[in-house]
Amino acid sequence: xxxxxxxxxxxxxxxxxxxxxxxxxxxxxxxxxxxxxxxxxxxxxxxxxxxxxxxxxxxxxxxxxxxxxxxxxxxxxxxxxxxxxxxxxxxxxxxxxxxxxxxxxxxxxxxxxxxxxxxxxxxxxxxxxxxxxxxxxxxxxxxxxxxxxxxxxxxxxxxxxxxxxxxxxxxxxxxxxxxxxxxxxxxxxxxxxxxxxxxxxxxxxxxxxxxxxxxxxxxxxxxxxxxxxxxxxxxxxxxxxxxxxxxxxxxxxxxxxxxxxxxxx
Amino acid sequence: xxxxxxxxxxxxxxxxxxxxxxxxxxxxxxxxxxxxxxxxxxxxxxxxxxxxxxxxxxxxxxxxxxxxxxxxxxxxxxxxxxxxxxxxxxxxxxxxxxxxxxxxxxxxxxxxxxxxxxxxxxxxxxxxxxxxxxxxxxxxxxxxxxxxxxxxxxxxxxxxxxxxxxxxxxxxxxxxxxxxxxxxxxxxxxxxxxxxxxxxxxxxxx
Numbered sequence: 392x393x394x395x396x397x398x399x400x401x402x403x404x405x406x407x408x409x410x411x412x413x414x415x416x417x418x419x420x421x422x423x424x425x426x427x428x429x430x431x432x433x434x435x436x437x438x439x440x441x442x443x444x445x446x447x448x449x450x451x452x453x454x455x456x457x458x459x460x461x462x463x464x465x466x467x468x469x470x471x472x473x474x475x476x477x478x479x480x481x482x483x484x485x486x487x488x489x490x491x492x493x494x495x496x497x498x499x500x501x502x503x504x505x506x507x508x509x510x511x512x513x514x515x516x517x518x519x520x521x522x523x524x525x526x527x528x529x530x531x532x533x534x535x536x537x538x539x540x541x542x543x544x545x546x547x548x549x550x551x552x553x554x555x556x557x558x559x560x561x562x563x564x565x566x567x568x569x570x571x572x573x574x575x576x577x578x579x580x581x582x583x584x585x586x587x588x589x590x591x592x593x594x595x596x597x598x599x600x601x602x603x604x605x606x607x608x609x610x611x612x613x614x615x616x617x618x619x620x621x622x623x624x625x626x627x628x629x630x631x632x633x634x635x636x637x638x639x640x641x642x643x644x645x646x647x648x649x650x651x652x653x654x655x656x
Numbered sequence: 657x658x659x660x661x662x663x664x665x666x667x668x669x670x671x672x673x674x675x676x677x678x679x680x681x682x683x684x685x686x687x688x689x690x691x692x693x694x695x696x697x698x699x700x701x702x703x704x705x706x707x708x709x710x711x712x713x714x715x716x717x718x719x720x721x722x723x724x725x726x727x728x729x730x731x732x733x734x735x736x737x738x739x740x741x742x743x744x745x746x747x748x749x750x751x752x753x754x755x756x757x758x759x760x761x762x763x764x765x766x767x768x769x770x771x772x773x774x775x776x777x778x779x780x781x782x783x784x785x786x787x788x789x790x791x792x793x794x795x796x797x798x799x800x801x802x803x804x805x806x807x808x809x810x811x812x813x814x815x816x817x818x819x820x821x822x823x824x825x826x827x828x829x830x831x832x833x834x835x836x837x838x839x840x841x842x843x844x845x846x847x848x849x850x851x852x853x854x855x856x857x858x859x860x861x862x
Contacts, residue, residue, distance in 0.1 A: 395775045395817040396767075397797070434842070439774055468674060470799060470840050487667040492840060515666050515703035517770065517801040569801075570772065600772045623768065653774040653797045 397651045398617050399624035400638055401440040401602060402433035402631050406475075407447045409459050413580070413629040423629070427463040433631060434469050437638040439653055441467060442572070442626060444495065444522075445475030446547055457489045464490025474522055474572075483510045487518070495572055497522040498545040501552055501559070504566055511567030519570075520602075521563035524548050525556035525589060526576040539592040541575075548576050556589065557596045564597045571597060572626065575605035580629070582608025590620035602626050610636070610644040617650045658682040658853070659694035661720070663710045666702035671733065674839040674846060680853050688719035696856035697728055700839075701735030705760070705804065706747035708739045721753065729830045729856040731788075737826060737833030738806055746804050756826055756833075758807035765819035770803040775816050777824045777836070783813030788825060788832045790851050796844045798824070798836040806835065830859070 404411045404426050411423040423429070430441045443463060445456060460473050473486045474495025483494045500507050500521055511519045525541040526548075543554040560571050573593050575586035585606045594601040600623035603616045607627035616622045630636045642652040658675050660668055662684045675682045675698075682698075683690070691697060697720065701708070711717040724730055732740050743752045744760035752759075763769045774797045783789060805822035808815055814825035816835070826833040832852060838845035 396771065396800075397774045399773050464670075464673065466677065468677075468840060468842050468846060470837075471670075488669055490669050490673060492667070492670055512703075513665075517702060517772065518667065569770070598768050599770065600768060623773070 397439070397653045398622070398645070399439040399602075400437070400613070400642060400645075400652070401442055401624050401626040402430075402438040402638065403442045403444060403604070403626045403628040404429055405444050405446045405628055406456070406459065407445065409456055412446070426459050427465075430463045430467055430471075433638060434467055437642055437653075438469065438631075440470040440472065440624070442472040442474070442495065445473075447475075457485055460486060460489040460491060472520055474520070479506065480509050480513060483514065487514060493518045493520050493569070495520040495522045497524065500563065500568075501543065501545050501554065504562065507563060507566040507568050511569070516567050516569035516599075519568050520572050521560070521568040521570070522572040522574065523556055523559060523563075523593075524574045524576055526551075527586070527589070539589045541589050544576060557592050560593045560597050560601075564599050568599060570600045570602060572602045572604060578606025579604070581606055582630070584608065584612040585616040585620055585622070585625065587615050587620035590616055590622050594621040594623070600624060610641050613641060613645055614648045614650065617645070657694075658696050658698055658856070659690060660684045661691060661697060661699045661711075661716060662686045663699075663701075663707060663714070663716065665704075665707035665710075665735075666700065668700055670837075670839045671698065671700045674849055675853070678846065678850055678853060686714060686716060688715040691716055691719040692723055694723060694728055695860050696852070697723060697730045698733065698852075699731070699736035699739065700733045701737075701739065703735065704746060705735060705738060705744040706750055708735065708752070709747070709750050711739070712751070717753070724755070724831060727830050727859065729852065729859060730832065731852050732833040733839075734802060734835060734837060737823075737835050738804060740826060740831065740833045741806050744804055755828065755831055756806070756811045756823075757809045760804045760806045762804050763818065763820060767819050770801055771805075771818045772801045774799055775818060775836075777814040777816050779814050780808070780812050782811065783825065783827065786813040786825070786827050787855050788827055788834070788848055788851050789814060792844055792847055798834075798838070798841040798844055800836045802835060
């Protein structure tokens, strides 16, 4: 491998009321287990990072479950990101105190982008992930120039913002964001593959790493998002939780396909 | 007892948690007197090199140098390792400890900067008998997140390649540094932290 760096496989735990859940396109949630247990399970089976998203925190205006974060972080020695309902430097500080290495901000960053800079100046850009939920605009998904047009949504995909996903990613980077977590709302939960053109459009527009999310259903989908999608990391939730895919088996397949992976893990 | 130096940049929880997991007690301080009397010192660091300026103004820098002179084991992590070099072009007017020669510079590559993710370390000839890397095989993966890298000079025990080859680990007598985050590098990272604790324990016993 020429660059040395590996592509990352990130296991995501969508949490509500202290339990991991999985939905299809942000609705129809079903219970998938305990966050601390699942995080540990994923890390030992080879996940390069763990992300915990409190998916209802913003809409319910409920504080993040700090104790869940603390419990999950206690024996986790891979990078650990927490998001959902982070609205202020104080919210972020509380999560870092509880053991998060990075925080993910979405709605609050759109409403008041200066919060990105504020958290980055205090905790470093590497600790600030900008989560972008994007949906292709009807009838204008890919223009003749190859530009992908997608609109940014906030509050867990409930509110359209009018912002363009690529432009917002660029602005988030310029304000001090350290990574972009890009979720395709069209693909999320469908298991039909990542939105590779959208991922590539964002990945090529910024210098910071882009984590692709939404749509993972098979090993081939990960191959596609690393090759065609130019992603630096890929995130999946449901395919890991029910043992449909073992992370180790997935990484072995990707390595065989020429994508550098952390192995053995 | 591990003394973690707090200079109000970044987050010490993860490093502290790793030492707790290893059965090591730790304290967090920015008091030069406590730094001077520490059994073992760890300087975690993230963010901009200029934040290390606080170490100079608070008197911690002088205390760290005196502690090193006394033989106190000292581990710098990330910017904490970079601070052990002469300086960084990220903050040209901020002096490092100059325990290792040369300055840190931004990656000059067409690849993405920062360098974020898991990459491999391999020993230099100097690192062949490294205490810190004892039991850690070459090509082990560790977790990095940084935009500036330290040069490969005397004292570098292991290197990593991200287009350019840079210092991943430095070691000289009681001074150790790692560019990566051992507290986030799974079993490999825990082994490295344990090696540091073992060295510190031997020293305080002997």
